[in-house]
Amino acid sequence: MTKKIYVIYTGGTIGMKPTDSGYAPSGNMQALLDEKLPPHVRQGLPDFDLVEYEELIDSSNIRPENWKQIATDIAEHYDDYDGFIVLHGTDTMAFSSSMMSFMLRNLNKPVVFTGSQIPLCEARSDGLENFVGALSIATDDRINEVCLYFNGRLMRGNRARKQNAYLFDAFDSPNFPWLGRADINIELSDYLLLKPQSQPEFHLECSEDTQVGILQLFPGITAQWVEAALNQPVKAFIMRTYGTGNGPDGDQALLDALKKATDDGKIIVNLTQCHRGTVHQGSYAAGSALSEAGVIGGLDTTTEAMFCKLHHLLSKGHSPEEIRVMVGQNISGELTI
Known part of the structure; x- marks a missing residue:
């Protein structure tokens, strides 16, 4: 036929x-x-x-x-x-x-x-x-x-x-x-x-309001800049970092801003700015500091896929705690475990 x-x-x-x-x-x-x-x-x-x-x-x-x-x-x-x-x-x-x-x-x-x-x-x-x-x-x-x-x-x-x-x-x-x-x-x-x-x-739930923001690190980024971004009315952020998931661990005020946001229930996922690569937050001290601030490693997921995954999970009503776990789970072939 x-x-x-x-x-x-x-x-x-x-x-x-x-x-x-x-x-x-x-x-x-x-x-x-x-x-x-x-x-x-x-x-x-x-x-x-x-x-x-x-x-x-x-x-x-x-x-x-x-x-x-x-x-x-x-x-x-x-x-x-x-x-x-x-x-x-x-x-x-x-x-x-x-x-x-x-x-x-x-x-x-x-x-x-x-x-x-x-x-x-x-x-x-x-x-x-x-x-x-x-x-x-x-x-x-x-x-x-x-x-x-x-x-x-x-x-x-x-x-x-x-x-x-x-x-x-x-x-x-x-x-x-x-x-x-x-x-x-x-x-x-x-x-x-x-x-x-x-x-x-x-799974046809899809909130009409954008649920996710993207924050890109750059040399000289300040705690005030990060705090202003994280105060936007979205529930989750992708933070695009350097290399294998590194950030400015020498700026305690910036790390404190991230920790406050995650303690307040914001979901922050660490993805690399590199076109190809995966995030291993424990490879360098600069990545471990982000993990201690409550930032979750997004492995090798693309920015596009993570943006949509977070929006999808939030649209389905999952809690921040559930989503922090599901970020590292392979739902539809989007990441390598």
Whole structure:
């Protein structure tokens, strides 16, 4: 039986058209795909139904309510299709694919995010290859998770990061191997793929209010600056530190500000500023001081995945104590234990 794919068009570069203010989201994606994929070409591709959201967005405008819309849409159509594709802007695609991995768990079919660096309306667009590749990936029975496919690379959705604004190789997976590669043939690393442990679980809770902030260390950062940041009305913070998770252990006032925040119930997770690497807070004294201040090591989780994981756990009503434990637990393949 021919497989059928559900395609969600949320906006993003792939469907943009030029305006006086620059490229902007544009509708009628179905007509654009029909133009690029004439009937004799479509015959060799899986069938698909495309839904175009009424409010198309540049992904720089993504908000938690958009994540809830996408996850709910997939959950409601889950039994009717063999796989799913989300056409999404590249700027925050790694955030959205990460969030879907927490909201849609134990899947037994693929959910594939893709988009383009150049709009489909342009002659040199990479959008068609990405879309056709994603269609092939979305029919593969071996894939049972949320993925991100771009320029031939198949990556776990919560391991991918946007690494380049100018190359077609826009995404990479710095702390985890690619799941596969599409060249003449599609080659998958079966041993890396998630295997469903139970029936699919749809965790659709997603607070509309942002629950997480990001604090980046920099040379000369002061306790007053840190304290002002931690006083923002969010419940959890990602602190992006140096190297393997180090911070200025010579500034006792700064450490006291962190300790006060964690004692007051704020969740602070330590992630490295390095593109590739993992946090080991005990490797250096500068990291151990952060641990003593109540900061939790986030291991090799990406910033995008940790942001979404914290938002997800808070949306589900977990307590700070529970979340501090769950930060180090592998929920959807987002970290290496």
